[in-house]
Amino acid sequence: MNATTEQPAKKGRKKFELDPALAAYKGVWVFIEHERGEVHTVSWELLGEGRKLADQLGVELAGVVMGAPGEETRRFCDEAYKYGADLCYVVEDPVLENYRNESFTKSLTDLVNTFQPEILLLGATTLGRDLAGSVATTLKTGLTADCTELAIDPENRSLAATRPTFGGSLLCTIVTLNYRPQMATVRPRVMAMPDKDDSRSGRIIEHKLNMIETDIITKVLEFIPDNRADKPQLPFADIIVAGGRGMKNPDNFKLIWDLAAVLGAEVGATRPVVQSGWVELERQVGQSGKTVRPKLYIAVGISGAIQHRVGMESSDVIIAINNDPHAPIFDFATYGIVGNAMTILPALTEAFRQHLATVRKAV
Amino acid sequence: MHIVVCIKQVPDSAQIRVHPVTNTIMRQGVPAIVNPYDLFSLEEALRLKDKYGGRVTVLTMGPPMAEAALRKCLAYGADEAVLVTDRAFAGSDTLATSFALASAIRQIQNDMAVDLVFAGKQTIDGDTAQVGPGIAKRLDLQLLTYVSKIESLDLEKREITVHRRAEGGVQVLKTKTPALITMLEGVNEMRFATMPNMFRAARYPLKVWDKDAAGIEDVTKIGLKGSPTIVSKVFAPTAKSQKASMIETESGDPRDIAITLLTKLFTQHPKLEKEIGKRAA
Structure with missing residues (x-):
């Protein structure tokens, strides 16, 4: 998204000079989040974005891998290089076996204080948000949550982090001038997955964490994994049919499910629909829900407020159906239909059904 | 407590x-x-x-x-x-x-x-x-x-x-x-x-x-002095340079609209047709 009306900066834009002590902070870091032997894809998305920032600054891009000895930290490092990291900082300690705020905050804070990165990026997951808020407060530095765009301000080499604001009706760009590191979180699927380059490799810097189990008050008694089969997986769905308030009632909303069934699609919804209890929370798309990047997104009865838009505008093709010809969704959809969703949806479902039947016969 | x-x-x-x-x-x-x-x-x-x-x-x-x-x-x-x-x-x-x-x-x-x-x-x-x-x-x-x-x-x-x-x-x-x-x-x-x-x-x-x-x-x-982050600009999201291509028919009949949309969609995005055909069996 681009700016149209720039409003004057809140603080005067006088010539900025970075405190010399802070100028020593160099490099872009990405926290590599992993759980049960798998790296969260948001970490790779961030490496892709971090690579661009590091190249622009002419500095190195590093992955930060923390875990227990015996975990596959080296494999995670090898993968991180392929997604763009030049080096990895590795902290291995038994107290890092499961995520706990205390041990991870101390580990990451120590690492930052020792090696001094200028930018530190984390995924805006439950883990990343818990950790980022704690680390930023401990380091007394700035943290910008849920960014949708990261850039380097060429004037002063600072990180310009853009995110929705005011309940998502506007965007704002936030900078952290005289504090280091500049921290930001980005939600899964907001940034594109970078290409994997198998020829890339990098180096490892190990760091010791001086912490023993008895130092840590919080204990993990158990981890109950989700049964993934019965949870909708919107962030990775290829086709999504989503409904908004324009569907008017839960009965009409069944039309969304009908179309989704024909397309083999996931069902998504806006915040008001979820708040009304028509569908479960996991189906909410938008700033306070999931970010999705499907090949096809069909938005029905959705006005396209920025709150929702930031969660789905990276979809390859967007079809919007709305009875209001001035609905903002028509400003960024690929195809638009102005009309009554309650009559168009069944017709569309039927048209897809017939068309797909012929396609399948042909194959 | x-x-x-x-x-x-x-x-x-x-x-x-x-x-x-x-x-x-x-x-x-x-x-x-x-x-x-x-x-x-x-x-x-x-x-x-x-x-x-x-x-x-x-x-x-x-x-x-x-x-x-x-x-x-x-x-x-x-x-x-x-x-x-x-x-x-x-x-x-x-x-x-x-x-x-x-x-x-x-x-x-x-x-x-x-x-x-x-x-x-x-x-x-x-x-x-x-x-x-x-x-x-x-x-x-x-x-x-x-x-x-x-x-x-x-x-x-x-x-x-x-x-x-x-x-x-x-x-x-x-x-x-x-x-x-x-x-x-x-x-x-x-x-x-x-x-x-x-x-x-x-x-x-x-x-x-x-x-x-x-x-x-x-x-x-506290206040601005105690805040490391600075809002450097606030702006409204803009429309993409290209607005949605609107599907309209003379009859305004939902069936015509649906078929017009599908024809356009699958002509311009043939990959999508294969993708949907493959999965929706």
Whole structure:
């Protein structure tokens, strides 16, 4: 998204000079989040974005891998290089076996204080948000949550982090001038997955964490994994049919499910629909829900407020159906239909059904 | 037992509109509400009070009008309410806000030791989820975010066991109080305000603290000065250079529209046709 009306900066834009002590902070870091032997894809998305920032600054891009000895930290490092990291900082300690705020905050804070990165990026997951808020407060530095765009301000080499604001009706760009590191979180699927380059490799810097189990008050008694089969997986769905308030009632909303069934699609919804209890929370798309990047997104009865838009505008093709010809969704959809969703949806479902039947016969 | 619940008064974001011409926010007539996420934390605190007895204090930082949000919480059953308000707080980011709230909680402690602090998992206006962890770090409280269930609380041993939503599963965590908890949404339902509580809420003499009363001496830690992050610009999202291609037919018949759309869609995006054909068997 681009700016149209720039409003004057809140603080005067006088010539900025970075405190010399802070100028020593160099490099872009990405926290590599992993759980049960798998790296969260948001970490790779961030490496892709971090690579661009590091190249622009002419500095190195590093992955930060923390875990227990015996975990596959080296494999995670090898993968991180392929997604763009030049080096990895590795902290291995038994107290890092499961995520706990205390041990991870101390580990990451120590690492930052020792090696001094200028930018530190984390995924805006439950883990990343818990950790980022704690680390930023401990380091007394700035943290910008849920960014949708990261850039380097060429004037002063600072990180310009853009995110929705005011309940998502506007965007704002936030900078952290005289504090280091500049921290930001980005939600899964907001940034594109970078290409994997198998020829890339990098180096490892190990760091010791001086912490023993008895130092840590919080204990993990158990981890109950989700049964993934019965949870909708919107962030990775290829086709999504989503409904908004324009569907008017839960009965009409069944039309969304009908179309989704024909397309083999996931069902998504806006915040008001979820708040009304028509569908479960996991189906909410938008700033306070999931970010999705499907090949096809069909938005029905959705006005396209920025709150929702930031969660789905990276979809390859967007079809919007709305009875209001001035609905903002028509400003960024690929195809638009102005009309009554309650009559168009069944017709569309039927048209897809017939068309797909012929396609399948042909194959 | 003493529980402090941090809340925030927010504009009901569902009702915020951007002026189509000037691209400024139209605040007029937008009702202020208690941040919906905070209510799950308040309800959980009230349930603990129902079970173990004690006191629930609600705390907010904001403009004088935030009083209404605190009275709402009193009507739900909170016992005490503190409003921290001072012009010096204007422009506070999350780091400065956690400093001010942590300082106020220390003052509240002087009256009665605090066992648990609750906060919303995030607000609907800022959406940062940073203030809760910030307060925990500043007060050296154990941090329990995204809690879906409080399994047990042992006040004697000062032990608490909770279920915490993590990526891909639920962590069962046991820790010591004092702790800071943020509740996950949808895990409980806010009770109705009772008549006696509503009357009490209306008459309750709110504690209104300026920065001095909140125990803040160092003004470089609050407001714009205490905020590392700076908003460099605010702007409205723009339309893509190309607007949607509108599907219209002369008849206006839904079937014609649907077929026109499909023809266009699959001609311009043949890959999509294969993709859907493959999966929707």
